[in-house]
Amino acid sequence: MAKYLVSFPSDAMAVPEEGLQAVSDAAHAVVQEAKDAGVWVFGGGIDESVPPVLVAGDGAVTQGTYPQTRQLDGGFAVLEVPSRDAALEWAAKFATACRCAQEVRTFAYDPAS
Template identity: 45%
Template sequence: MSVELDQSGPRPTEAEQERNFARVGAVNDEMKAQGIWVFAGGLLPYDSATVVRVQDGTTTMTDGPFAETKEQLAGFWVIEVPDLDAALGWAEKCAEACEAPIEVRPFDGLA
C-alpha cells in the first residue's frame, strides 16, 4: 500500500503532523499485533529525489521526480494478508490515519 500526497497544497501544521503520526503509529501497532506487518516507511519530499536513467549505455542523473505531477509517493506499507479484501480493509484504516489516499497494489512475486 502506498501513500499518495498532493504536494501542491499547503503543508500540514506541526499539530496536524503529530496527530497523524500518532494515528499511523496506532495502525502500525495493530498490524504488528495481528502479524501482517512486513515493513513500512515514509519518504522525504519529492524535491529530495534524484532520478537515475541509463539509455544507450549512458547514465544521467537529474534532480526531482521523473513525472511532473502534484501527487507523489510519500510512504508505503508492505503487509502480508490473505486477500485483496483484507488489504483494502487495512488501506481504509491507513487512509483515515494519515489523511491521504492509499493505493493498494499486490506484489508480482517476491524476490
Template identity: 50%
Template structure:
C-alpha cells in the same frame, strides 16, 4: 498469502500545522496493530527527490518538483485477500487523513 502495497501520493496529506504529531501517532498505532496481527512487512515515508541510474550505469539527478506523481509513503502487508488489504488501507487512510491506493505485488519465488 499475498503481499499488497498500500500507498499515497506525495502531497496527498494535507494536515494543519500543529496536528502532525497526532497524525504520526495515529499512523504508528495502525502499524503496531498490523505488527500484532502479523501482517506488517515494511513501510515508511518516501524522501522526495531521486536519482535515476540508467542501463549504462549513468546516474542522473531528477530535479524537483518532479514532472510525475510520486509515492509519498507506503506500507506492505501480507494478507489473505484484497478485501483484507483494503480494510488495512482504510485504517491508514483515517490515520494519515488521505486516500490510499492498494496494489497486489507480483509473487516471484526467486525473490
C-alpha cells in the same frame, strides 16, 4: 498470502501543522497493529529532501525520474495478507490515521519467494 502496497502522495495529506502529531501518532498505532497482526512487511516515508535519480545499466546516473512518472513521495506500507479484501481493510485504517485516501496495489506472484 499476497503482498500489497498501500501508499499515498504527500499532497494528499492536507493536515494543518497543529494536527501533524495526532496524525503521526495514529499512523504509528496502525503500523504497530499491523506488526502485532503479523501482516507488516515494511514501510516508511519517502525522504523528499533527497531528489530521485535514474541509474542506467552502464551505471550512468541522471537527476530526476521517468518523464511519464508522476512524482513518488509520501508514505507507503507493504503488507502480506490473505486477500485483497484484507488489504482494503488495512488501507482504510491507514486512510483514517493519515486523513487521506490510500492507493492499493497488488504485487505479482513470485514463485521464487
